Amino acid sequence: MAGGGDIQWCFSQVKGTVEEDVTEENGSRETEHMLPGSEDVGSDCEDSDLCNADIISTVEFNQDGELLATGDKGGRVVIFKREPESKQSMPRRGEYNVYSTFQSHEPEFDYLKSLEIEEKINKIRWLPRQNAAYSLLSTNDKTVKLWKITERDKRPDGFNLKDDEGRIKDPNAITQLRVPFFKPTELIVEASPRRVYANAHTYHINSISLNSDHETFLSGDDLRINLWHLEITDQSFNIVDIKPANMEELTEVITAAEFHPSMCNVFVYSSSKGTIRLCDMRQRALCDQHSKMFEEPEDPSNRSFFSEIISSISDVKFSHSGRYLISRDYLSVKVWDLQMDSRPIETYQVHEYLRSKLCSLYENDCIFDKFECAWNGTDTQIMTGSYNNFFRMFDRNTKRDLTLEASRENTKPKCILKPRRVCTGGKRKKDEISVDSLDFNKKILHTAWHPTENIIAVAATNNLYIFQDKDKV
Numbered sequence: 001m002a003g004g005g006d007i008q009w010c011f012s013q014v015k016g017t018v019e020e021d022v023t024e025e026n027g028s029r030e031t032e033h034m035l036p037g038s039e040d041v042g043s044d045c046e047d048s049d050l051c052n053a054d055i056i057s058t059v060e061f062n063q064d065g066e067l068l069a070t071g072d073k074g075g076r077v078v079i080f081k082r083e084p085e086s087k088q089s090m091p092r093r094g095e096y097n098v099y100s101t102f103q104s105h106e107p108e109f110d111y112l113k114s115l116e117i118e119e120k121i122n123k124i125r126w127l128p129r130q131n132a133a134y135s136l137l138s139t140n141d142k143t144v145k146l147w148k149i150t151e152r153d154k155r156p157d158g159f160n161l162k163d164d165e166g167r168i169k170d171p172n173a174i175t176q177l178r179v180p181f182f183k184p185t186e187l188i189v190e191a192s193p194r195r196v197y198a199n200a201h202t203y204h205i206n207s208i209s210l211n212s213d214h215e216t217f218l219s220g221d222d223l224r225i226n227l228w229h230l231e232i233t234d235q236s237f238n239i240v241d242i243k244p245a246n247m248e249e250l251t252e253v254i255t256a257a258e259f260h261p262s263m264c265n266v267f268v269y270s271s272s273k274g275t276i277r278l279c280d281m282r283q284r285a286l287c288d289q290h291s292k293m294f295e296e297p298e299d300p301s302n303r304s305f306f307s308e309i310i311s312s313i314s315d316v317k318f319s320h321s322g323r324y325l326i327s328r329d330y331l332s333v334k335v336w337d338l339q340m341d342s343r344p345i346e347t348y349q350v351h352e353y354l355r356s357k358l359c360s361l362y363e364n365d366c367i368f369d370k371f372e373c374a375w376n377g378t379d380t381q382i383m384t385g386s387y388n389n390f391f392r393m394f395d396r397n398t399k400r401d402l403t404l405e406a407s408r409e410n411t412k413p414k415c416i417l418k419p420r421r422v423c424t425g426g427k428r429k430k431d432e433i434s435v436d437s438l439d440f441n442k443k444i445l446h447t448a449w450h451p452t453e454n455i456i457a458v459a460a461t462n463n464l465y466i467f468q469d470k471d472k473v
Contacts, residue, residue: 012466013465014466016462016464054072057073058070060136063126065450065451065452065455067081067099070124070464075105076104077102077136079099080097081096083097094453094455094468099149102191104121117141118140122206123208135149136149139208143198144197146195150192152188156181158181197236201219206254206257210259212262212264213264216228217259218239220257220269223253226239240269255270256270258317261320263322265280267287274311275294276325278291278293278341298311310330314369317375319379328350328384330367331354331355332352333347333382348401351390366443371386372446372447376454380396381393381394382394385458387440402419422435422438455467
């Protein structure tokens with residue numbers, strides 16, 4: 001896998017219909033057309049509610065990168081599978097087509113609290129493949145589900161007691177004994193719910209993470225983190241509880257949680273106060289006391305009304321090696337060494353030019369957007385999203401950074417993505433865009449990086465863009 005400075009990213013595919021104006025805020029559309037090589041994986045948007053349901057809310061590659069799953073606000077999970085031809089071709093290509101689509105969650109109503117429970121998929125996590133079937137966990141605000149995805153390309157035939165339509169035969173008409181056999185049929189992919197983990201969260205679930213023992217997983221909401229066994233649905237263990245006795249004394253909430261990739265007893269969770277706590281389940285059953293806390297002292301010169309809001313961590317991810325952590329706050333991505341909790345070892349500014357716009361971003365609620373971040377397969381690069389359908393890449397070796405755009409203007413086959421630059425003042429150059437021209441309704445919140453190759457998936461509202469290294473095309 002090449003380093004960031006060596007990669008020229010090019011367009012591979014876009015999934016979903018492309019609208020003139022679809023945003024998270026209004027869900028409206030004016031015209032609709034399909035891009036070459038694209039697929040309509042959502043519903044037909046006849047009104048704003050349907051358009052809103054198509055907005056992608058999570059993206060996740062499986063362990064070998066053969067499958068790519070997306071969840072949306074309508075409670076659907078769409079799974080894409082890599083085309084064997086694209087993988088075996090020289091050079092290798094990253095082309096994915098729809099493998100399975102199913103309704104994971106339905107809207108519900110909590111009659112006790114008179115609250116609607118959205119069907120929106122908050123997170124998807126793949127389980128390691130144990131047999132011919134695939135398994136994944138998906139969650140909305142309240143309920144986690146374990147899904148099994150299986151293929152069927154044969155059906156039993158030649159029964160003695162049933163006819164071809166499945167009706168029971170007249171016993172007197174049976175004159176010979178037949179040996180049933182399997183008959184080849186068109187490939188059918190079925191998704192079936194195997195477990196439902198419900199009634200354990202009072203607040204909205206924001207994280208699920210599979211343990212490295214492949215037997216347990218955690219689910220975290222605003223104030224609590226629970227530990228589940230995959231085989232047990234009616235019982236979970238509360239391992240973190242930060243709810244104060246008096247809710248008026250509440251000062252922070254949990255924003256993300258994740259297990260260590262190799263140490264099954266270690267997990268981290270981040271908070272709205274900009275801290276990351278590392279906990280060891282060997283020390284105590286209830287991990288209210290952390291083993292380490294990663295926090296950067298605030299710079300007094302940057303102190304403002306918005307300091308606490310923009311320091312809130314929206315995502316935290318362990319590196320594949322387990323040595324490092326990345327955290328995303330509103331303006332930056334930070335890399336932490338697990339051996340040093342006093343300050344991050346690297347800090348990358350995502351869109352520092354927005355610091356002067358915080359007042360207007362507060363008024364339109366954009367300041368509360370939760371951006372995710374992702375590692376590449378070798379832990380040498382970091383990717384995260386921004387506004388105007390921009391996404392940012394940072395190379396840890398060369399310290400170079402890159403701004404790219406997920407745009408319908410770059411959807412010609414093998415079209416190389418041109419770096420974008422934002423002009424913060426003075427005379428604007430030809431290829432630059434003014435900070436005042438940025439569209440804050442177009443935002444890249446969810447991204448994923450193939451575990452072993454330079455293939456990335458970027459969710460732009462209700463479209464999924466797939467880009468890859470030009471040298472692999």
